[in-house]
Amino acid sequence: MRISTSQLYESNINNMSRQQSEVLKLQNQLSTGSRVVNPSDDPVAAARALEISQATAQVAMYKNAQGDANDKLSLLDSQLGAFGDLMKYVHERAIQAGNGTLNQTDREAIATDMQAQFDALKSIANSTDANGEYLFAGYKSDTLPFSGGLAGVSYAGDQGQRTQQVSSTRDIPVSISGDDLFMNINAAKFYTTPSASNTGTATVTGDTALAHYTGGQYAIRFTSATAYEIYDTATDPGMTGTPAATGSYTAAPTAVTLPPAPATGEIQVDINGTPVAGDTFEIKPNKQDAFSIISDFIDNLKNGGTGASFQASLQDTLSRASSALDNSLRLRAQVGSRQIELESLGNIADDMKMQYADRTERLIGLDYAETISQFQQQQTFLQASQSTFVKTTSMSLFNLLS
DSSP states (O other), X not given: OOOOHHHHHHXXXXXXXXXXXXXXXXXXXXXXXXXXXXXXXXXXXXXXXXXXXXXXXXXXXXXXXXXXXXXXXXXXXXHHHHHHHHHHXXXXXXXXXXXXXXXXXXXXXXXXXXXXXXXXXXXXXXXXXXXSOBTTSTTOTTSOOEEEETTEEEEXXXXXXXXXXXXXXXXXXXXXXXXXXXXXXXXXXXXXXXXXXXXXXXXXXXXXXXXXXXXXXXXXXXXXXXXXXXXETTTOTTOOSOOSXXXXXXXXXXXXXXXXXXXXXXXXXXXXXXXXXXXXXXXXXXXXXXXXXXXXXXXXXXXXXXXXXXXXXXXHHHHHHHHHHHHHXXXXXXXXXXXXXXXHHHHHHHHHHHHHHHHHHHHHBOOHHHHHHHHHHHHHHHHHHHHHHHXXXXXXXXXXXX
16 A cells, blocks of 8 residues: 555644643543543533533532521520520519518619510510611511600511521521510410490309410300300311300309310409300410510509508519420520521531532543543553654655665
8 A cells, every 4th residue: 555755644644633632631630639620522422411510510509508597596695695684584573572671672673673574575675686686676677666665565576487598498487576576475364355245244263273274264154144165266266166165144243264274273254244145255365475574573663552452463473484485495496496407407507418429420530540541541542642753754765775
């Protein structure tokens, strides 16, 4: 076969170009640590690696969101703890105020201290986060939630609960409504609301059993002057179902016991007057706000009383402060459970990142030992090709004649 000089040159140049390209490819693989430098190296692996990269970025985004949510919940937990500590302190001062050896000056000093605690409570209620958003304003995070003084505090927020997405399927609450924490506390008392046609009245006794009726709402409806039905209006607000209990009314006052009877204590409604068919008495847990606990306590201290009414008011303060503390503990437990959930989600995210990294390594990862060996081999091929090309190009009839 006849080989022309131009063919010889072209063939050698093409061979060296291919070998230089292969050396460059191996060099890029070694420098990047990846077997797939360009999608053309392995289109299927490159496409799959891109999908995994996007999934990894999403996991990292949710991981950051989880950290942000945990910071917000930690701040919330801190403020709930401060509120609970304040209510415990009010409880302790109410016990101290009941000491019979104190004079009015001593009680005035406690009242002054309570004024400072009132201001501290407002400060907690109007606390903000690092972004300047109010913690307890609901969705109205840019609105001052609580305003007013000892005469009364009003709430300008709403009942909303802000959430943050921390996974593809989970939005976790990161706030608490100020209405739920400070303004809507179950008091250790019940109250009755008679219907407009009632000719009788009702009072509630056995208030110490309130804890057994958390969330309970009842209504007593007279079907005649001598018979009544009791409905759980929390589950049957229209009183159209089967009564929870029935009873007979004999003479005023007659005590009506609410079902179900608790293991310890019971709540009774004393019916007075002359009920008629259709008379209805609605019994609900009384609601209170945390600010009035302190303001009423201050008023009681300043009134100068030392008798039975003063002691009864102190007992009321003790009971209400305990209810407020229980409310803070209830909400704090919710915050704690959310933090535990975030920790679990964080662990899952870490596991997913490790799985994605392992999968990516198996798809486009580089075997350094093999690649280095190939690189050295290609260098040898290139050097051999260059050496033979030099010798081949030096072969000439003129060289031979000379």
